[in-house]
Amino acid sequence: MIRTCTKTGLALVTGAVTAYRVAKESYGPLGPQERGSFTEDRSGWYRYDTPGRTVYAAEDERTAFLEALSWARLTSQHANYLEKSAEFFGIDVAALRAEVEEDWQRNGNMAPGWIPANWRNGRLLYHLRFAAGSWVDIDHGDTIASLNEQLGRELYELGVTESLTLSEITGARRDITTLLATWLREQVLDDGSYPLGIRFLSKHGATGQGHGHCWAFWLRRADVGLSGDPVQVEQGQEIALNDRAYKFALKRHGIHSR
Numbered sequence: 085m086i087r088t089c090t091k092t093g094l095a096l097v098t099g100a101v102t103a104y105r106v107a108k109e110s111y112g113p114l115g116p117q118e119r120g121s122f123t124e125d126r127s128g129w130y131r132y133d134t135p136g137r138t139v140y141a142a143e144d145e146r147t148a149f150l151e152a153l154s155w156a157r158l159t160s161q162h163a164n165y166l167e168k169s170a171e172f173f174g175i176d177v178a179a180l181r182a183e184v185e186e187d188w189q190r191n192g193n194m195a196p197g198w199i200p201a202n203w204r205n206g207r208l209l210y211h212l213r214f215a216a217g218s219w220v221d222i223d224h225g226d227t228i229a230s231l232n233e234q235l236g237r238e239l240y241e242l243g244v245t246e247s248l249t250l251s252e253i254t255g256a257r258r259d260i261t262t263l264l265a266t267w268l269r270e271q272v273l274d275d276g277s278y279p280l281g282i283r284f285l286s287k288h289g290a291t292g293q294g295h296g297h298c299w300a301f302w303l304r305r306a307d308v309g310l311s312g313d314p315v316q317v318e319q320g321q322e323i324a325l326n327d328r329a330y331k332f333a334l335k336r337h338g339i340h341s342r
Contacts, residue, residue, distance in 0.1 A: 088226045091274040093233070095224030097283050101214040103141035103299055106152035106207055106323070113210035113317050114139055114303065122266055126258045132222075132265035132282050132300035133258075136307035139315075140300055141212050144293035147286050148209065149333035151298065154288070156199045157337035198340050204330075208320030215314035217280040219299065220268050222253055231264055238263060254287060269302055278304065280314065291332070 085098050107113050116137050119129055132138060142148040221227055232239075232248045239248055242260055252260050268279060281301040290296040305313045323330055325341075334341060 086221060086224070089218075089273050092271050093226060093230035094268070094271065094273075094279075095221040095226040096218040096273070096279070097221050098216070098218050100216045101219070101299060103143055103212045103214070104145050104148040105139065105141040105210045105212055106148050107210060107320075109206050109208050109320065113208075113212060113320065114306070114313070114315070116140075116303075118307075122262070126262045129258050129262050130300075131254075131258070131261045132284070133262055134266040134269045134302060137303040138265075138281070138300050139212075139303060140298060142286065142299075143295070143297045144291060145209065145329035146291035146293050146332050147288070147296055147298065149329050150288040150291065150336060151286060152207075153199065153333050153337055153339060156339050201341060203341070204323040204325070207323055209323055209327075209329075210320045211318040213316045213318070214280060214299070214301065215316075217314060218273055218275075218277060219281055219283040220279045222264070222268075222282050222284050223250065228253070231267075235263065235267055254284070265300065288336070293329075 087096055087098060088094070089096055105113050107115070116139050118137050119126075119133050119135050122135050126133070130138065130140065140151065142151055228248060228250070231253075235248075239252075239260070242257075242263070244252055244260065253264065255261070265282060268282065270278075272278060281299055283297055283299055286296040286298050288296065301315065303313050305311065333339075
């Protein structure tokens with residue numbers, strides 16, 4: 085259910101949530117990298133990180149794998165480079181790609197569009213269950229209007245000279261997205277609670293299993309040395325080579341696995 089908070093004007097998704105997350109078994113599903121001060125360089129932070137720890141999860145298995153494997157996809161920039169180079173040298177694109185990949189392998193790197201066969205080793209697919217609470221629906225018009233009203237000056241100083249839009253909210257500028265997340269994390273809602281985190285749409289779109297929703301969950305209690313954050317984790321599942329959701333993500337990203 086979606087409602088608008090009467091105190092903050094934020095659009096809230098309320099109720100219990102189930103989600104999926106791919107993570108290294110050694111770190112566990114609730115062991116993300118802890119972020120330090122907001123004044124440090126945030127270019128390496130994830131989209132809605134704040135000082136402390138933020139866990140990302142997806143509403144379905146396909147979206148979870150799409151998010152986890154996006155780093156390895158063959159980008160259009162690299163593909164265009166190969167096509168232009170092949171045309172210049174008068175050779176087949178596939179032959180040039182094989183040559184480039186051989187060089188990458190020789191240097192101990194994985195070529196774009198490839199992941200090592202052992203990527204699945206040590207990683208598990210976790211099923212998370214979040215207790216009932218409120219999540220900020222960051223794609224909603226009410227939320228965008230509230231952010232514009234409350235953070236207009238800060239956004240202007242970052243170069244957002246017109247109204248904040250989905251372009252900035254879902255963009256790659258971490259100085260903007262982490263500013264939004266950090267402000268949202270500290271808001272007290274009209275029922276006296278804090279938001280559990282942010283619901284947002286995956287940049288990879290819907291998968292046929294769901295709408296492509298993802299969640300950024302803030303580990304508030306763990307960040308202050310306490311237990312009892314409102315999330316339960318089922319035992320992680322090993323990722324089989326023929327796992328349908330895994331294969332779906334590989335195909336959509338155009339990734340080959342050795």
